[in-house]
Structure formats: structure tokens, C-alpha cells
Amino acid sequence: MSSPEHKQKIWKMIKDIKVGMLVTLDNGVPRARPMHLVQDEYDGTLWFFTRRSAEKVFETAGDQDVCLSFSDQEEGVYVSLSGKADLTDDRELIEKYWNPFIAAWFHDGKDDPDVALLEIKVQMGEHWKAKESKTFQLYEIAKANVKKDATPNLGENEKFGG
Known part of the structure; x- marks a missing residue:
């Protein structure tokens, strides 16, 4: 886990x-798809709307x-984040996070029985x-190639949790 400051x-990195x-x-094979954040703050949990009938729901039920x-x-x-997924149909949360962008995907509205949240x-x-401009990054890479024993310093990297 991470501290409130780290959260x-x-x-700050992902909200925009x-x-x-x-x-x-998906049957043991990694599968990716885009998901849109719906919350206005982060406390260690991310929320996404989904259809209860979506393949990702069945995939996360299995793993x-x-x-x-x-x-x-x-x-x-x-940013790469790993965690556990769970499906919820908590009506309070659906009401809280419902917005016009989400409504465009769910034509029957938030009361559609297929509407759920993936937690x-x-x-x-x-x-x-990266701490500097692309020009600076290219300079760091070129410098590392010339100095053979140097590695480029492109910015901050941090692992957390686990």
C-alpha cells in the first residue's frame, strides 16, 4: 500500500x-482495453463503469x-498500478459517479440492470x-552512448506496495 501523500x-499523475x-x-492470455476514470479523488481505489455482461467482468470473476x-x-x-478487481452495483456509488460521458455509453440510463461499477x-x-524536456532527454541518451559507462538520467522512478 502507500501513504496518503503518495496516493x-x-x-496528480493520472487524474488528467x-x-x-x-x-x-482472458483464458490465461493478457488482454487490455481502455477504461475511463469516473472519480474526483483517489484513496487507493479506482472506479470504472462497465456493463455487467462485459467480457472483462467474466475475466475478473475468474481472476x-x-x-x-x-x-x-x-x-x-x-504509471502502472496492480490490484484486485471486484464488481459492484452499489446504487449510491453509481449515482455519485454518473455523468454525461458515461450516459452516452448506457442509453437506458443508470437504472439499466446491466450497469455496474468495476472497483x-x-x-x-x-x-x-521525466524531469526535463524531450530535448534534455535526447541529450542524456546521447551522452550515455558517448560515455559508454554512463546511463541516462531521465527522471523519477518509484515502486510502491507489494
């Missing part, structure tokens, strides 16, 4: 990206272990954040 750091790639196991990855190449931010309780992860 805020992770949230909004869409993460959710990886589940709750999932991975989510977020990336923003412009900002040099990359991901994050257990561990890793993130990378």
Missing part, C-alpha cells in the same frame, strides 16, 4: 490522463488480479516522471 502523488488500459486475463497503465507522453508520465483496489505499482 495524492499518484492521483483519465483513460487507463485495464489488463485482465481478480488486474493491471492498469496510464501514460502521458507529452508530460513524460507513466480496483490498488495493491502495488510503479511510476515514472
